[in-house]
Amino acid sequence: MSTDDTAKEAIEVLQHLGLKEYEAKCFVGLSRVSSGTAKQLSEITDVPRTRIYDAIRVLEAQGLVEIQHSSPQQFRAVPVEEATETLRDQYEDRVERLQRALSRTEPVESNEEDRVQEVWSMSGTDAIANRANQLISNATEEVVLVLGDDSLLTDELVDSLNEVDPETELLIGAATESLESRVHRAVPNATTFVSGLEWLRNEGNVSENLAIGRLLLVDRSSILVSTIVPDTHEEQAIFGGGFRNGLVAISRRLLAQGLLPQHDPRPE
Amino acid sequence: MSTDDTAKEAIEVLQHLGLKEYEAKCFVGLSRVSSGTAKQLSEITDVPRTRIYDAIRVLEAQGLVEIQHSSPQQFRAVPVEEATETLRDQYEDRVERLQRALSRTEPVESNEEDRVQEVWSMSGTDAIANRANQLISNATEEVVLVLGDDSLLTDELVDSLNEVDPETELLIGAATESLESRVHRAVPNATTFVSGLEWLRNEGNVSENLAIGRLLLVDRSSILVSTIVPDTHEEQAIFGGGFRNGLVAISRRLLAQGLLPQHDPRPE
DNA sequence: GAACGTTGTGACTATGAGAGTGACAACAAT
DNA sequence: ATTGTTGTCACTCTCATAGTCACAACGTTC
Incomplete structure (x- = not known):
């Protein structure tokens, strides 16, 4: 059975x-x-x-x-x-061919209008994680990261965090104390804290059925916020780029409010 | 275009x-x-x-x-x-789940009749390469390998060859001198030679349209012979296990004849 | 070697996913 | 108000594949 x-x-x-x-x-x-x-x-x-x-x-x-x-x-x-090795080989082969084909095809006239008021959405834990790592790798000044779930602290993420320029400020929050200590050990360069997201949880403005996944603000100009649907365990994210982006502005203010009173004494 | x-x-x-x-x-x-x-x-x-x-x-x-x-x-x-990273992740995920599912499902009554007069066939370069490496890894006494094409000397193959027990005798032949020297450099433990396969090429007993790919005899009890269809570049192999296997016996004799006169003076 | 089950091939139908098209209401832009 | 654009549905058509059948070649048994 x-x-x-x-x-x-x-x-x-x-x-x-x-x-x-x-x-x-x-x-x-x-x-x-x-x-x-x-x-x-x-x-x-x-x-x-x-x-x-x-x-x-x-x-x-x-x-x-x-x-x-x-x-x-x-x-x-x-x-x-x-068998699995064979499948893997086949797959690697294909992905490589794809990569070559795509990189050789990419140059086409593009309408680079450089809009900055953009908000993009994406789905899937893998894709979101990759994007997050990518953003972190490109950070030059500051990375603010809040993790809402233990499973999001992957090896790749740790690597990305440890590879940023030492000048770059790393601020990492975690939903639980145990997660914070894990982060602290994995990324010694970072300032860690246990916060909160209570300000998100408690606001009724989002559908009740969402759990906050991660929150990433890079150089105060790019933001990525993901939520996890508890039932399907699917992860969804919105991603804003550009300095003057409205979403980024809002997020900055939210973070300023949510993070600075680092120890909200309310025990939940 | x-x-x-x-x-x-x-x-x-x-x-x-x-x-x-x-x-x-x-x-x-x-x-x-x-x-x-x-x-x-x-x-x-x-x-x-x-x-x-x-x-x-x-x-x-x-x-x-x-x-x-x-x-x-x-x-x-x-x-x-x-994108490719994301695809890779997805794939790894699936392969892993497959592996777990399969390994947990495998135990079913089996009719282990241990036949030894078996000859199996398989296709696909990846699968054949994997099987070859597998066989080499399990060798305890002797490995005889003849490579008919440069492309078959993969890193994985080299690794497998270098990881066999030092007691095990390694006899590696190559179709061309340049390939032989590559083998010699990559696998110092092996006795290399340039032979031949002329004895296979010249015999008209196989369809003309076949190029010999690799030939592997492990511990005189398992044999793998592959051919490459020149047009489609597809690789096909037959594989015989068991000591008393007829194919293995024939191959032993073929190899004895084909390999010992190592320097067939006929220049092609 | 007659009789019977097994094995392998090819041809067939049925179903469903996906390719391709059109109608239409909501919307934005003069 | 008018006109083109945008997004959604509902539809048909085609083809791959799931599922079935007829049959000839083969092997096994008595």
């Missing part, structure tokens, strides 16, 4: 990685029997026997399955580590 | 990475204009204007595009490095 669930998960992941349903089922099925014939596989996987052959051929071409050309044919899945 | 081609390539790669046609086109289009509206994008990408919105939403959810919620909306692609 639990095995069934993990199997189902494995199948889904494989489909996300580009395999078709039959192919995914076949691979997962094969991963549990060391070797088998089309008929056996069909019974395990609920894939019509006559379509096993197609699926296996594709898998073989991808380097995920081996075929013994006997009669009847025997199929065997490549060991897990080998 | 050439920009058009690379753009097309980028689109294809993105589709392989899981994006739909419209999404891929939108992203590539956006990668060349710094920012744009739905109408502009539609003109660049040939995607129907009314469908731009769907595509962008998906891209946004994946962290590849930012949206400025003004009127009209402005769209902007995340910088290339950020």
Whole structure:
């Protein structure tokens, strides 16, 4: 039963990685029997026997399955580590080709109007984290960062923080004391504090169903605020660039109010 | 024109990475204009204007595009490095989940009949390379390896070779002198030679259209032979395990004949 | 070697996702 | 007020893929 669930998960992941349903089922099925014939596989996987052959051929071409050309044919899945390694290789290959293709295609007339009153939105923890790290890396004067959740303190983030110019002021807040001490240890250069976000939590102006994720202000000119939807655990962010940006201005004032009284004595 | 081609390539790669046609086109289009509206994008990408919105939403959810919620909306692609980094993260995530799911699901009754007269086939350079490295890593007595093409001498292969037990005998042949010297430098522990494969090339028993790729014999009990189809550049391999395996026996004899007269004086 | 189940191939239908199009109300700009 | 733009829906068309069937080749059994 639990095995069934993990199997189902494995199948889904494989489909996300580009395999078709039959192919995914076949691979997962094969991963549990060391070797088998089309008929056996069909019974395990609920894939019509006559379509096993197609699926296996594709898998073989991808380097995920081996075929013994006997009669009847025997199929065997490549060991897990080998399979994932192969998938990884394929993927790296593609991303690299993408990178090259894109970088060679980029130059096109652009309407650089340099608007500064912009507010952009983005989604997805990975993308947001990358953007945050990027912003931090480009900081020259000041970084103000508030983390609302332990999981956001990733190694990459720590690296970015430790790589900024020593002249740059680092102000890092955390939602809990334990998180603050972790930050303090990881980024010795930073001034850390436990604050708050109470001022955000308590204001009823945002939908109740949002948890503050991170808050980042770089050089007082770029701001990134993310929220985490508790149910789906999805992260959403808005991101403002430019000095005279309204959002940035507001955020500066919010931070000034929220951060300076660093020890709000109200115990929650 | 050439920009058009690379753009097309980028689109294809993105589709392989899981994006739909419209999404891929939108992203590539956006990668060349710094920012744009739905109408502009539609003109660049040939995607129907009314469908731009769907595509962008998906891209946004994946962290590849930012949206400025003004009127009209402005769209902007995340910088290339950020995008690829995000894609990489997503992928790593999936592969890891796959690995966990698979390893937790593997235990199922298995018919370990331990046949030794097996010959398996596999395809794909990545998969074959991984299998080869795996085999080498498990070697305890002897590794005989012949490389038919420069491109097969990868860093991973070198690592595997240098990590075998020093007691293990390493015999590595190469198709050309330059390749041999590269091998010699990379794997000092190995006895290298320039041979031959003439004995394979000249025999008309295999379809003319095959170039020998690699040939690997480990501990005289496992053999891997790969061929490269010159046109498609696809690599195919057969792999035999087990001591008494017929293929292994044949290969041993072939190698004994082919390798010992190391310097076939015939100059090609 | 006759009879039966198994195996592999190819061709077929059905379904659903996604490509492509159009109608239309909300909006902005003279 | 008029006109073009913008965003949303609802729709059709096409094709990949899930799912089924007929059948010939093969192997196994008695």
